[in-house]
Amino acid sequence: MSIEVKNISKVFGEQKVLNAISFSIKKGEIVGFLGPNGAGKSTLMKILTGYIKPTVGIALINNFDISTHTIEAQKGIGYLPENNPLYLEMYVKEYLLFNAAIHKISKTKVAEIITKVGLTPEAHKKINQLSKGYKQRVGLASALLHNPEVLILDEPTTGLDPNQLVEIRNLIKEVGKDKTVLFSTHIMQEVEAICDRVILINKGELIADKKLNELKTGQEQLIEVEFDLQVEKQFISAIEHLKFADNIHDTTWDLTFNTKKDMRSVVFDFAQENGLKILSLTTKNKNLESLFRELTS
Incomplete structure (x- = not known):
C-alpha cells in the first residue's frame, strides 16, 4: 500500500482532534478526503507528511513509518497545502529550479x-503576477518535481474560477494515473468528477470509507418536495420510512427515505392529510452533497 493509516489519534491539550482513524490507499487511486471544517482533515494530512506526529498510531508512506523514518517517507510525498506557500518575488522557472536543487534533481526535469x-x-x-489558477499550477509543479509516488492535496481548487477548476481537475486526473492521490476539498462536484472513492471524517471520527458508487446505491431514495407553507422538521418527521429531512430552501425539502417503496404517493397523502398543497415534487439521484449533509449532520 502507498498510504497506510493505523489507529491514528491526535490530542492537543484536552482536545482529541482525531480518534482511532484507520484506512489504506493503493497506487493508482484518487481518493476524496472529506469532512466539515474542524473535522481533522488538515491535521491528518500534516501527520501523513511528517509535519506533526500522532499521539497514538502509525502512518506508513510506501512502507516507511513517517514518525521514525521521516526523510525516507517524505522523499515519496508531493504535498500541496491549502495555503500554497510560494516565494512570490521569484520567477516561476527560478522557483522550480530552486526546488530542484533542494531535491538534487536535474534542471531538465524543471x-x-x-x-x-x-x-x-x-x-x-514572477509568481506574484500570476492568477490564482496558475499559482496552483506552480504549487502542483513543485509537489510533482521529484516524481513522488504519493500526492497529498489540501483544498487545491479553492478560489478558482470555473475554467481554472476544469484545468486543475484534468491535471489531477492525469497525474493520478500512476500515483496515489489523497485529495481534500469542500467542492463535492470535484470529488464526483475526479475520485472513485471517498473517505469521510466528522469530529475526528472515520464515518465512511467507500467507493463513490457504493455510497450512492442501496434502497434509499431522495425526493425533493415544495409545499405551499413552511413546515416544521418535527412535523415532517412523522412520514413513514423517513431517514433524513433537509430544509434546503424556505418551503422546499429534500426527504431521504430508507425503503425501496415508491414514497411519492406517501408524501402526497401526508400533504393532503395535513392541509398542505404540493407545488412541486421530484425524485432525485442522491449526489455526494446530499450524502455529505446526511452523514455529518
Missing part, C-alpha cells in the same frame, strides 16, 4: 514539469 502542468506561457513571469 522544463518537463513546466510543460506537464501547462506553465509554459507563464514560466518567465
Whole structure:
C-alpha cells in the first residue's frame, strides 16, 4: 500500500482532534478526503507528511513509518497545502529550479514539469503576477518535481474560477494515473468528477470509507418536495420510512427515505392529510452533497 493509516489519534491539550482513524490507499487511486471544517482533515494530512506526529498510531508512506523514518517517507510525498506557500518575488522557472536543487534533481526535469502542468506561457513571469489558477499550477509543479509516488492535496481548487477548476481537475486526473492521490476539498462536484472513492471524517471520527458508487446505491431514495407553507422538521418527521429531512430552501425539502417503496404517493397523502398543497415534487439521484449533509449532520 502507498498510504497506510493505523489507529491514528491526535490530542492537543484536552482536545482529541482525531480518534482511532484507520484506512489504506493503493497506487493508482484518487481518493476524496472529506469532512466539515474542524473535522481533522488538515491535521491528518500534516501527520501523513511528517509535519506533526500522532499521539497514538502509525502512518506508513510506501512502507516507511513517517514518525521514525521521516526523510525516507517524505522523499515519496508531493504535498500541496491549502495555503500554497510560494516565494512570490521569484520567477516561476527560478522557483522550480530552486526546488530542484533542494531535491538534487536535474534542471531538465524543471522544463518537463513546466510543460506537464501547462506553465509554459507563464514560466518567465514572477509568481506574484500570476492568477490564482496558475499559482496552483506552480504549487502542483513543485509537489510533482521529484516524481513522488504519493500526492497529498489540501483544498487545491479553492478560489478558482470555473475554467481554472476544469484545468486543475484534468491535471489531477492525469497525474493520478500512476500515483496515489489523497485529495481534500469542500467542492463535492470535484470529488464526483475526479475520485472513485471517498473517505469521510466528522469530529475526528472515520464515518465512511467507500467507493463513490457504493455510497450512492442501496434502497434509499431522495425526493425533493415544495409545499405551499413552511413546515416544521418535527412535523415532517412523522412520514413513514423517513431517514433524513433537509430544509434546503424556505418551503422546499429534500426527504431521504430508507425503503425501496415508491414514497411519492406517501408524501402526497401526508400533504393532503395535513392541509398542505404540493407545488412541486421530484425524485432525485442522491449526489455526494446530499450524502455529505446526511452523514455529518
